[in-house]
Amino acid sequence: MKFRKNILCIGAGYVGGPTMAMIAYKCPQYRVTVVDINPIRIAEWNSDDLPIYEPGLGEIVKATRGKNLFFSTDIEGGIRDNDIIFVSVNTPTKTFGAGAGMAADLQYWEKTARQILQYSESTKIVIEKSTLPVKTALAMEKILNYTKNSISFDVLSNPEFLAEGSAIKDLENPDRILIGCQDTKSGLAARETLVEIYANWVPREKIITSNIWSSELSKIVSNAFLAQRISSINAISALCEKTDADIAEVSKAVGMDSRIGSKFLSASVGFGGSCFKKDILNLVYLCQHYSLHEVADYWESVVRINQYQQERFILNMLTTMFNTLAGKRICLFGFAFKANTGDTRESPAIYITKRLLEEKAEIVITDPKALKNAKADLTGMEGQVSFVEDPYKAAEGCHAIAILTEWDVYRNLDFQKIFNTMTKPASIFDGRNIIDHKRCFDIGFNVYPTGKPALTHS
Numbered sequence: 001m002k003f004r005k006n007i008l009c010i011g012a013g014y015v016g017g018p019t020m021a022m023i024a025y026k027c028p029q030y031r032v033t034v035v036d037i038n039p040i041r042i043a044e045w046n047s048d049d050l051p052i053y054e055p056g057l058g059e060i061v062k063a064t065r066g067k068n069l070f071f072s073t074d075i076e077g078g079i080r081d082n083d084i085i086f087v088s089v090n091t092p093t094k095t096f097g098a099g100a101g102m103a104a105d106l107q108y109w110e111k112t113a114r115q116i117l118q119y120s121e122s123t124k125i126v127i128e129k130s131t132l133p134v135k136t137a138l139a140m141e142k143i144l145n146y147t148k149n150s151i152s153f154d155v156l157s158n159p160e161f162l163a164e165g166s167a168i169k170d171l172e173n174p175d176r177i178l179i180g181c182q183d184t185k186s187g188l189a190a191r192e193t194l195v196e197i198y199a200n201w202v203p204r205e206k207i208i209t210s211n212i213w214s215s216e217l218s219k220i221v222s223n224a225f226l227a228q229r230i231s232s233i234n235a236i237s238a239l240c241e242k243t244d245a246d247i248a249e250v251s252k253a254v255g256m257d258s259r260i261g262s263k264f265l266s267a268s269v270g271f272g273g274s275c276f277k278k279d280i281l282n283l284v285y286l287c288q289h290y291s292l293h294e295v296a297d298y299w300e301s302v303v304r305i306n307q308y309q310q311e312r313f314i315l316n317m318l319t320t321m322f323n324t325l326a327g328k329r330i331c332l333f334g335f336a337f338k339a340n341t342g343d344t345r346e347s348p349a350i351y352i353t354k355r356l357l358e359e360k361a362e363i364v365i366t367d368p369k370a371l372k373n374a375k376a377d378l379t380g381m382e383g384q385v386s387f388v389e390d391p392y393k394a395a396e397g398c399h400a401i402a403i404l405t406e407w408d409v410y411r412n413l414d415f416q417k418i419f420n421t422m423t424k425p426a427s428i429f430d431g432r433n434i435i436d437h438k439r440c441f442d443i444g445f446n447v448y449p450t451g452k453p454a455l456t457h458s
């Protein structure tokens with residue numbers, strides 16, 4: 001069968017995999033290939049056991065794989081045979097040299113640009129899907145158009161706004177699709193090609209365009225704003241705990257102002273995920289680079305409050321459990337950075353485990369999807385940690401439960417049954433405010449919600 005367009009994506013991760021699966025699903029007339037340097041990841045994408053857990057993903061991969069969606073390690077052939085190339089390789093925070101701990105590490109990105117240049121035999125549209133510092137497209141264009149031959153490259157910025165756990169829903173019905181391009185004849189034509197792809201299922205009015213730098217910056221700023229809301233509500237949760245106000249009530253009252261809105265105002269143990277911290281630090285670095293130190297400080301405080309919220313959680317456990325956690329068994333309900341994903345990148349659970357182990361507590365971890373990643377994250381960490389799939393078994397003999405992920409399954413557990421098997425006094429620290437606190441208190445637990453008065457028996 002002859003396909004109308006041949007699309008490639010380099011990087012088969014949380015962003016590249018689901019995004020390309022959705023394009024293939026919505027556009028049977030296009031052939032979509034996803035390549036990656038990691039052969040294990042590609043083998044998993046080609047198996048029944050996909051490398052990432054995402055509700056609805058399995059179904060759309062099943063419907064398209066082998067028909068118009070292909071996963072391969074042949075990066076060279078992929079570049080040669082496709083005219084539209086999405087780049088979705090990772091851009092982690094730099095761990096070395098100038099900007100270490102803040103700036104984005106662009107080595108994979110640049111390597112990919114050079115591969116595209118090396119293997120291209122015809123004109124290409126190259127699309128930045130990865131989140132990148134402003135002006136990266138310019139660097140990419142310089143690399144790609146360095147040798148003056150007949151092949152030309154147009155670079156577009158098309159950031160991805162999907163959230164994990166709801167990726168398929170977000171991809172199917174996005175709030176907006178943003179496409180940034182250079183204001184040149186070929187840049188505008190390339191943009192139109194990309195608009196055409198999305199227009200297969202996204203209403204035209206939701207496909208917005210901008211200059212390329214605005215597009216790059218909008219992605220980072222969107223994540224910074226979302227994270228800022230969480231740090232704002234978490235900062236107020238600390239005040240609520242001191243004043244007997246209730247963060248859920250405050251958040252409801254504040255969020256009902258239509259100018260503020262109700263979303264992203266749930267107090268928690270802190271935000272995690274691969275993007276928020278990395279992107280804010282990236283923004284901070286950018287501001288420092290331009291000597292905008294006050295602006296840099298302002299955004300950095302969002303990350304500081306997030307760290308403070310996690311440390312506060314630990315100190316609360318320590319002080320309420322008689323100032324010692326040594327030898328106490330503590331069960332973590334949830335290790336993923338949010339519900340409906342197995343992803344644990346930057347999950348508050350990692351820091352909390354580390355701190356509890358420093359206090360010499362024994363840790364039992366349960367999570368419906370993230371135990372494999374949790375084990376990998378904690379490899380080499382000293383102390384007693386065990387992994388138990390069943391939350392009832394996990395809590396047996398424990399002194400406390402810390403709820404770290406808002407999995408639905410934890411809302412409806414039989415807490416009486418759990419209480420009966422725990423060491424007394426038994427405590428619950430609800431880092432997500434998802435359980436019925438009053439009921440758990442009535443059962444006999446000491447209950448410590450986030451941003452609400454504690455319910456204790458003594």
Ligand code: UDX
Nearest residue numbers: 011012013014015016036037038089090108130131274
């Ligand atoms: C990541 C970042 O988190 C996000 O901010 C950015 O927008 C896109 O990259 P994600 O898909 O979640 O998003 O990353 P990850 O799951 O690590 O996937 C990246 C993939 O790129 C990996 O499978 C990796 O093997 C692959 N890769 C990396 C290449 O194929 N080539 C490289 O040179 C480097």
Ligand code: UDX
Nearest residue numbers: 160161162163164264265266268271272273275337338
């Ligand atoms: C985020 C952005 O939402 C998405 O647009 C972007 O493309 C990638 O980064 P993601 O990290 O997958 O997506 O998840 P998100 O739903 O934003 O949650 C991030 C963290 O904030 C999670 O740890 C979550 O539990 C936490 N959170 C979210 C809160 O603590 N309170 C809230 O009210 C909302």
